[in-house]
Amino acid sequence: MQEILDAILSGDATSADYAALALPESYRAVTLHKDEEQMFAGLASRDKDPRKSLHLDDVPLPELGPGEALVAVMASSVNYNTVWSSIFEPVSTFGFLERYGRLSPLTNRHDLPYHVLGSDLAGVVLRTGAGVNAWKPGDEVVAHCLSVELESPDGHNDTMMDPEQRIWGFETNFGGLAQIALVKTNQLLPKPKHLTWEEAASPGLVNSTAYRQLVSRNGAGMKQGDNVLIWGASGGLGSYATQYALAGGATPICVVSSPQKAEICRAMGAEAIIDRSAEGYRFWKDENNQDPREWKRFGSKIREFTGGEDVDIVFEHPGRETFGASVYVTRKGGTIVTCASTSGYMHQYDNRYLWMSLKRIVGSHFANYREAFEANRLVAKGKIHPTLSKVYALEETGQAALDVHHNKHQGKVGVLCLAPQEGLGVRNHELREQHLTKINAFRDI
Numbered sequence: 001m002q003e004i005l006d007a008i009l010s011g012d013a014t015s016a017d018y019a020a021l022a023l024p025e026s027y028r029a030v031t032l033h034k035d036e037e038q039m040f041a042g043l044a045s046r047d048k049d050p051r052k053s054l055h056l057d058d059v060p061l062p063e064l065g066p067g068e069a070l071v072a073v074m075a076s077s078v079n080y081n082t083v084w085s086s087i088f089e090p091v092s093t094f095g096f097l098e099r100y101g102r103l104s105p106l107t108n109r110h111d112l113p114y115h116v117l118g119s120d121l122a123g124v125v126l127r128t129g130a131g132v133n134a135w136k137p138g139d140e141v142v143a144h145c146l147s148v149e150l151e152s153p154d155g156h157n158d159t160m161m162d163p164e165q166r167i168w169g170f171e172t173n174f175g176g177l178a179q180i181a182l183v184k185t186n187q188l189l190p191k192p193k194h195l196t197w198e199e200a201a202s203p204g205l206v207n208s209t210a211y212r213q214l215v216s217r218n219g220a221g222m223k224q225g226d227n228v229l230i231w232g233a234s235g236g237l238g239s240y241a242t243q244y245a246l247a248g249g250a251t252p253i254c255v256v257s258s259p260q261k262a263e264i265c266r267a268m269g270a271e272a273i274i275d276r277s278a279e280g281y282r283f284w285k286d287e288n289n290q291d292p293r294e295w296k297r298f299g300s301k302i303r304e305f306t307g308g309e310d311v312d313i314v315f316e317h318p319g320r321e322t323f324g325a326s327v328y329v330t331r332k333g334g335t336i337v338t339c340a341s342t343s344g345y346m347h348q349y350d351n352r353y354l355w356m357s358l359k360r361i362v363g364s365h366f367a368n369y370r371e372a373f374e375a376n377r378l379v380a381k382g383k384i385h386p387t388l389s390k391v392y393a394l395e396e397t398g399q400a401a402l403d404v405h406h407n408k409h410q411g412k413v414g415v416l417c418l419a420p421q422e423g424l425g426v427r428n429h430e431l432r433e434q435h436l437t438k439i440n441a442f443r444d445i
């Protein structure tokens with residue numbers, strides 16, 4: 001492993017040098033253990049502690065299949081799916097691995113008693129499998145997390161529609177929170193040259209998701225001038241949605257839960273910011289009943305920022321807690337676009353406000369190959385920036401996941417895998433200099 005790292009740090013190793021490097025038989029990886037699936041049974045979600053379920057193990061290097069690559073991972077990031085996996089909610093991820101394992105002898109490699117997590121990476125290609133021409137050892141890359149088989153015509157227009165669509169490192173094994181990862185080469189994208197390894201590893205999953213959900217015609221198809229209500233605007237998804245709204249000539253109305261998070265939204269350039277904690281919204285009167293007066297109070301607050309207009313798009317992901325309010329505050333003909341249900345997936349809303357006002361609810365999930373490419377291209381061009389706030393060592397991934405689980409983080413949380421320290425991997429210093437303030441906007445707040 002040291003030889004691989006030395007080659008990467010030297011900055012001048014050739015593709016032939018990388019191809020000549022011996023690969024280790026095992027590598028260090030953040031894992032879940034199948035025999036611990038029930039370890040949190042009976043506990044409330046909040047009390048399930050990722051530090052207990054996430055392990056740092058030596059695991060064998062998987063066999064490389066056709067169309068795949070082994071990548072030396074310099075850095076990765078924590079996504080909310082790392083949290084879901086680590087607390088075994090809403091289901092244990094080992095069920096995903098078992099199902100995937102039944103598909104073919106090749107996918108059977110994924111069905112193991114341990115699960116290497118992680119749906120983001122920045123690193124260097126070590127080996128490519130049969131049939132791979134576009135990538136070679138030594139290429140500096142990031143990976144998006146869409147794993148598809150594409151054997152069915154269902155996925156041929158929009159790769160997210162593939163019946164065998166999976167999220168790599170969540171529904172497949174050999175993820176990015178490790179020293180080496182196994183990906184399909186169609187997941188690979190060029191690493192943005194002006195970013196460090198940890199910065200480059202942080203946007204992938206959330207940036208691509210926000211791109212499809214908000215910008216793509218497969219999602220809300222945002223246009224110039226739209227008012228966009230963004231829940232959790234300083235969080236993983238929201239910090240990219242806010243940037244897309246601003247870059248696309250729309251007006252983000254950012255919802256956050258503290259003055260500190262409001263400050264981050266201001267640093268991104270947003271002006272309309274609602275602190276939901278300070279306003280004390282109680283959309284639910286009790287477990288089963290919502291309070292439409294609170295929806296109305298929330299709507300009035302939005303109108304204060306928009307000169308009386310309602311929102312064209314709601315960027316939804318909190319789910320049960322906010323969905324009734326989201327449907328209510330959307331303008332006539334507007335769109336509620338949802339990709340998650342953090343606070344609960346059994347939503348309740350007053351359907352009269354939906355049908356009488358001809359609103360649409362659109363479901364969105366990650367991004368297709370092309371959308372992931374477009375989202376990464378915008379990062380590489382310095383038009384969308386990483387929102388990295390804090391970086392942890394690989395052995396501290398449990399703590400990093402706990403921070404995200406308890407909503408103590410800002411933007412994205414990074415993890416160093418092979419990288420011995422932060423700040424390495426920048427190849428275009430000039431472009432970096434141009435955007436340094438924005439790149440660091442989430443740091444030290």
Ligand SMILES: NC(=O)c1ccc[n+]([C@@H]2O[C@H](COP(=O)([O-])OP(=O)(O)OC[C@H]3O[C@@H](n4cnc5c(N)ncnc54)[C@H](OP(=O)(O)O)[C@@H]3O)[C@@H](O)[C@H]2O)c1
Binds near residue numbers: 205234235256
């Ligand atoms: N389908 C997909 O492809 C996809 C992709 C990425 C993420 N997701 C899902 O989307 C959700 C958010 O992911 P993320 O990476 O953005 O997580 P995150 O970094 O934790 O950010 C979510 C933000 O939402 C806000 N929030 C949380 N609970 C809320 C509630 N009850 N009411 C209002 N706001 C609330 C919080 O902001 P404030 O406290 O500041 O309001 C929080 O910072 C997760 O469930 C994740 O699994 C889905």
